[in-house]
Amino acid sequence: MIQAQPQFWQGVEQFNSRQFYACHDTLEALWMEATEPDKTFYQGILQIAVALYHLGNSNWRGAVILLGEGINKLQRYPDTYAGIGVDELLISSAAMLTALQAAGSEKIGDWILDNGAIALPEALQIPKIVLAEPEEN
Numbered sequence: 001m002i003q004a005q006p007q008f009w010q011g012v013e014q015f016n017s018r019q020f021y022a023c024h025d026t027l028e029a030l031w032m033e034a035t036e037p038d039k040t041f042y043q044g045i046l047q048i049a050v051a052l053y054h055l056g057n058s059n060w061r062g063a064v065i066l067l068g069e070g071i072n073k074l075q076r077y078p079d080t081y082a083g084i085g086v087d088e089l090l091i092s093s094a095a096m097l098t099a100l101q102a103a104g105s106e107k108i109g110d111w112i113l114d115n116g117a118i119a120l121p122e123a124l125q126i127p128k129i130v131l132a133e134p135e136e137n
Contacts, residue, residue, distance in 0.1 A: 005030065020050065041073075041077060043073055044071075047069045047073065048089070051067040051070060052118075055108070055118055058112050070093065071097065083131060084131060084132055085129075085132045085133075096126070
């Protein structure tokens with residue numbers, strides 16, 4: 001299982017501060033060197049980050065495809081893995097995917113501000129990586 005690598009936590013911080021391209025760069029280096037089961041875990045997070053990057057660029061198709069692929073990869077993991085709440089990331093990513101599919105490519109422009117920031121409909125949030133609560137012994 002993933003050891004507490006500084007690059008992993010840097011990628012988590014970048015993801016949560018919506019620096020999705022930087023997150024991709026940071027985690028890709030770890031992904032390329034990883035072995036299973038960590039390799040697929042990194043890839044799932046990477047795909048969700050790139051999906052959100054695509055969303056910010058009004059690329060509906062890229063966002064939908066990569067969200068789906070990332071979700072599928074992370075579904076293989078327990079509720080918590082490597083110190084993060086996988087289940088929470090899956091729930092928020094699935095909600096985003098459902099909303100994107102319902103909106104369709106025509107409406108995606110309504111979600112993107114002039115500066116490239118994402119302004120979502122009310123009750124929908126950009127997925128975040130949440131730290132898992134430590135288990136009690």
